[in-house]
Amino acid sequence: MVVIHHVHTHWVRFVLALVVLVCFSVSTHAAELDDYSVFIGGFTAFQNQDYRGAASKMSQFLKEYPATPLRDMALFWLARAHFRLGEKREAARYMALFLKENPDTPLRNAAEPELIALARSYDEQGESFVVRADEKPVAEAQDQKTIVAAAPAARAVADQARTEQLSTGKPSVPVSVATSEKIDSSREVPALTMKERAINEYRSVQEKFPGTKAASIAAERLRELHVGTPASDSTLGRVAESPRGGKAANVVTLEVGQFAAADLSVRPLKESSEAGVKISIPFEVVNRGNGTDSFVLEEGFPEEFNARIAAAGHPEISLASTPQLAPGESFSAIVDLTVPAAIIDGQRSAYPVRLVSKFDRDHSLSKEISLVFSAPLLRMVVRPDKEIVLPGEAITYRMALLNVGSAAAKKISFSLSYPAQYEPVEPLPAGFRRDGTSRLAVAEMEVGSGGRKEFTVAFRLKDEALAGQELFCRAELHNSALQLSEAFLSSAAMVGKVSGVAVRIQNESRTVLPGERVVIPVSVINTGNFRENITIKTSIPSSIRYAMYRNGGSGVTQTDELVTGSISSLSPREVVSLKIELFTPAGVADTSETSFTVTFEPESDRSKSTTASVHLVFSRPVVTLEMEAKSGRLKPGEIAHLVLSAVNNGSSMAKDVEVTSYLPVRIEVVASEPAAVDGQKGEHIWRFSELGPGEKRSIVLAYRIKPGVAAGTNLQIENRFRYKDQLGNSY
Structure with a gap:
């Protein structure tokens, strides 16, 4: 097995990226600086191999900030620090706690395998867990013992074979075998190398001394090492008679x-x-057999690597096998691949390269290629400057774009989607532009390894935002170079409660007639952003009877719900229509005035009350009858004139004005202007349908005393009038 060693700090960058991400989610700026500095101090100490300092700072961090979002990271580094210090029980305890609280964490693969095994044992045994010093798995110990012992045994078998050959005097078969190095069992040799050397020694014995006892022992040892014996089809030739000196x-x-x-x-x-980059991994195949052979080449990389095998001298041509190789001949090849764009910075992976002999399909060999990957590791932290925002207020979002990967991030852009309740504050910051509805976009940029860029944008919360809503902004990063996208959600901003009420009233000042029934429409609006009860308080003179109704129509006759003192459960922005029904007193004088108020108070905040005032001016017609006539003595047959004038001195129109004159029978009417419209037995009536405010209508009546009336007789002409107002009230 081939293990390719790389610097172990790449995956540490990945962990640091996660650390920085959660660091930005602390509630206040001061707290963020505090717990971030303590945590980073412990992390830096671990990187500098100050494991005692790292354990101390991480313990302090967990004690001072037990509810921090960095808790998982702190447990991870604390467990590893104790493990590096040799304090395996503490390491197992903290790692078990970390794995229990974060069962799906990708950091499981970043910890030491032995530490993970200790944590599992601790999780199974609990407080009774005991660490046994220098304990190794039984299978591993036995395998190591067998492999280490195999090397000197192989050498002994080879020596025995040579001794047997010399004693028998049989010539050895001329086979080229490489000389093996002597193995010093006193020094520590990697298990894999020891096993290979033992196998080579045993096979060498089989090749050089076929058919001997030593070859049988070597075959048995190879079976113990789980290695197949190479085909040795030594064929016994024919027994032929050859004449020599006349004898057979x-x-x-x-x-x-x-x-x-x-x-x-x-x-x-x-x-x-690096992610997205093409790389070539060289390898070499040597034919160690005793005849010409070709080997099938296979690679075990996942499909997303687009891996292929090619000759080192002709990388543009893919191949599936080596050319024919003579014994001892080598062939150089490469594995050509492209690192997937989605690879994680610091990720470690191992993939096999395998060969299979075309001569003997049972003979195969594979080696693992260990790789450490680097990639840009971008994290975006979006935080509002306040946790509770009220309608009409401005809220500022601060964004930090960090690259804590080991590779530079190229062609990076991002868009910020914001809720419909927000309206961006103009002008927008430099670099920002509107991109459709409820989204801002930022142009492409480059962020180097360890680089950081900060942005700030402000919004105004619209008045219609409802209380209790959680508002989030969503930043979506776009890596055009690697064709990757990743979204990050901001912490929540809560819409706070706002109480308020507004009133719209028609004709705040109106003219009414005495005794009139007046209906005043009123609209009440809950301008708050949550469901609210509204209390109603009135200040109306006792001489005016009133009632209040809640309705949705405009009928004159009230059949709606009577409102007694409050409006219950009014939704945000809901408008309720009310009617205030008034009955004015009948005996009030013309042009007299009165006022009243209605106050609406939100129950949650009575200081946000609103008052509606109504001013009433009473108006009625006031008609008087003025009379002009010649008084004194009048002779029979002599014509006299009487002028009657109806004058409306009120502020309202008079209707159906009627003037009546009663003349004695000894007086007769000669003429009148206008002519009387009705009358009998000395009664004369004049009617006017309307008489406006300040209007005057005159009647001229010519009359004379009938002949034969005795001197000294007293005669009187009586005049009366009546009228109505616009409501039909008579005066």
């Missing part, structure tokens, strides 16, 4: 069988592999 001789003919063997080596990459 028996000759044994041997044929060496071919076996398949190969070496596969992968050259490690010195740098991390």
Whole structure:
């Protein structure tokens, strides 16, 4: 197995990105600075290999900020710090807690496998968990013991084979075998290398000394190591008679069988592999068999890598197998691939490269290619400057765009979608533009590794926003270079409660007739942003009878719901129509005035009350009859004139004005202007349908005393009048 080593800090950047993201979600600016600085201090200490300092700061952080959104990160680093200090029980306890609270976290793959195993044991055993010093899995220990012991055993078998060959005097078969290095069992050798060397030694014995006891022992050892024995089809030749010196001789003919063997080596990459970039991974195949062979080449990369195998000298041509290789001949090839755009910065992955002998399909060999990936790791934090916003207020959103990945982010843009309750404050900040309805867009930019860009935009909350609504802004990042998008949601801003009431009244000042029934329409509006009860208070003179109704029509006869003192459960922006029914007193004088008020109060905040005033001016007709006539003595037959004038001195029109003159029988009417319209037995009546305010209508009556009336007789002419107002009231 080939393990390619890379710097272990790339995935740390990924974790740091998550850390920075949640750091911005603290409720106040001061708190954000505090807990961010404590946490980053612990994180920096871990990176600087000050594990004791890291454990101390993370413990302090968890103690001072138990409800922080950074809790998962703190547990993760605290567990790893204790593990690096050798304090495995504490490490297991904190890691078990971390995994329990975050079962789906991707950071599970970033922790040490032994630490994850300790955490699982702690989770199973609880407080009774005990760490056993230098404990290794049984299977691993036995496998290590077998492999390490195999190397000297293989050497012993080889020595025994040579001794047996020398004692028998049989010539060895001329096969080229590479000399193996001596293995010092006293020093620590990687298990994989020891196993390969043991296998090579055993196979070498089988190839060099076929048919001997040593070859049988080597085959048995290979089976113990779970390795198949290469085909050794040594065929016993024919026994032929060959004349020599006139005598017959028996000759044994041997044929060496071919076996398949190969070496596969992968050259490690010195740098991390960047997302979206094409890379080539070189590897080499060596034919270690004893005959010409070709090997099928396969790679195990996922489909999104678009991987293919090509010859190192001709990378443009894909191939599925090596050319025919002579024993000991090598072939250089590459795995050409494109790192997926969606790869995570710091991600570590291993994928196999495999070869299969065309001569012996049972012989295959695979090596893993370990890769560490780098990518831009973008996080966007969107925070409002207040948690509660009232209608009409301005709210500012601060946005921070961070790249905590190990690769630069190119061709980055973002759009900010905002709720319909917001209206952007003009002018927009530099770089922002409107992009359709309820969305702002920002032009492309580049953010280097570790770079940060900040933006600020303000909105005004519309008046119709309802209380209790949670408002979110959504930032969507677009990486045009990698064709990736990612969305980030802001923290919530809550619409606060606002109480208010408005009143619209028709004809706040109106003229009425005495005794008139007056209906005043009133519209009441809940200008608050939540459901509210409205209290009604009136100040109306006691001489005026009134009632209040809630209705939706405009009929004169009230059949609607009577309102006694409040309007219940009025929705935001709801308008309710009321009618105030008044009955004015009949005996009030013309042009007299009176006023009254109606106050509407929201129950939740009585200081937001609204008062409607109504001013009443009473108007009625006031008609007088003026008379001009010659007084004194009048002789019989002498004509005299009487002028009657009806004058409306009131402020309202008089209707059906009727003037009546009663003349004694000794007086006769000669003529009148206008002529009387009715009358009998000395009664003369004049009628006027209307008499406007200040209007005067005159009647001229010519009369004379009839002959034969005795001197000294007293005669009187009596005049009367009556009229009505516009309501039909008679005066």
